[in-house]
Amino acid sequence: MASSETGTEAENSTMAMQECYENYIIVDIGANLTNKKYGRDLDSVIQRAKDAGVQKIMVTGASIRTSREALRLTRIYPGTLYSTAGIHPHDAKSWTDGYLDELREIALSPECVAIGECGLDYNRDFSPVDVQKEVFETQVRLACELGKPLLLHERDAHQDLLDILNKYKDRLPSIVIHCFTGTCEQAQNYLEMGMYLGMTGYLCKDKSDNGIRKILEDGLIPLDRLLVETDSPFMYPNTRASKLPAHVKEALTERSLTFLQRYCTFQRNEPCSLPAIVEMIAAFMKKPAEEVALATAFNALKVFGLSQ
Ligand SMILES: [Zn+2]
Numbered sequence: 001m002a003s004s005e006t007g008t009e010a011e012n013s014t015m016a017m018q019e020c021y022e023n024y025i026i027v028d029i030g031a032n033l034t035n036k037k038y039g040r041d042l043d044s045v046i047q048r049a050k051d052a053g054v055q056k057i058m059v060t061g062a063s064i065r066t067s068r069e070a071l072r073l074t075r076i077y078p079g080t081l082y083s084t085a086g087i088h089p090h091d092a093k094s095w096t097d098g099y100l101d102e103l104r105e106i107a108l109s110p111e112c113v114a115i116g117e118c119g120l121d122y123n124r125d126f127s128p129v130d131v132q133k134e135v136f137e138t139q140v141r142l143a144c145e146l147g148k149p150l151l152l153h154e155r156d157a158h159q160d161l162l163d164i165l166n167k168y169k170d171r172l173p174s175i176v177i178h179c180f181t182g183t184c185e186q187a188q189n190y191l192e193m194g195m196y197l198g199m200t201g202y203l204c205k206d207k208s209d210n211g212i213r214k215i216l217e218d219g220l221i222p223l224d225r226l227l228v229e230t231d232s233p234f235m236y237p238n239t240r241a242s243k244l245p246a247h248v249k250e251a252l253t254e255r256s257l258t259f260l261q262r263y264c265t266f267q268r269n270e271p272c273s274l275p276a277i278v279e280m281i282a283a284f285m286k287k288p289a290e291e292v293a294l295a296t297a298f299n300a301l302k303v304f305g306l307s308q
Pocket of ligand 1: 117153178179
């Protein structure tokens with residue numbers, strides 16, 4: 001009896017291990033699940049993510065409305081969803097006096113694990129630069145006050161972003177540049193300041209010879225500073241892009257491609273595309289996908305204090 005029991009135990013633990021090997025454990029640190037594109041089937045979207053190995057998802061807040069809605073979603077999917085609270089630079093012009101108190105109130109909930117996304121975007125300039133800077137700085141101060149990490153959005157505003165952050169140098173919380181799309185030099189500046197970089201399906205679009213592909217190939221980002229995200233419903237990882245190197249396409253497993261091709265489109269990306277993104281990142285870095293999955297999941301738990 002005793003020996004057969006032990007045998008069963010060993011079998012069970014082997015099965016558990018096999019499950020681990022078959023599936024990744026990953027964390028999507030940025031998905032816009034409050035987007036109306038998920039209004040009809042959010043349950044299925046989250047279930048598919050979990051089936052694909054995406055154990056936890058951070059729902060991005062980009063306005064007062066979406067920050068509140070993101071927090072509401074964390075209560076429906078406790079332990080799976082977490083939220084952020086912030087005003088996106090595109091919306092900086094809508095800032096009014098009451099916003100700071102509202103953001104603080106939302107961010108005081110433990111399920112809200114970061115201030116953001118906030119930052120500067122001079123690429124599309126939907127809000128005047130001066131207003132963007134002021135609204136961003138106010139949110140940096142809030143993050144310092146609450147000791148919550150900052151989830152930052154930056155496009156063509158690298159130096160101004162650094163200048164504002166440097167004013168608070170000695171009391172900044174952990175900082176993540178979400179959906180990093182900059183150059184090698186910019187990545188290095190951010191890393192030197194101790195920041196983390198979030199990578200998305202943008203890597204299928206990158207055509208520069210000094211951008212994120214080069215950064216990954218040259219090993220400029222240490223694994224302990226890397227995070228992964230889908231930015232769903234945006235940033236669909238187009239694994240068919242012609243410029244994607246053959247060895248990267250070949251690194252994609254049937255399993256991750258199945259999730260990607262069956263459920264994700266240019267119109268609506270989903271968190272279940274994250275395994276494909278992890279496999280491509282790993283291929284560029286010439287590392288096993290499992291290693292990138294594990295390291296980025298660990299980083300996410302650590303930076304944002306997500307419960308195990
Ligand atoms: Zn963004």
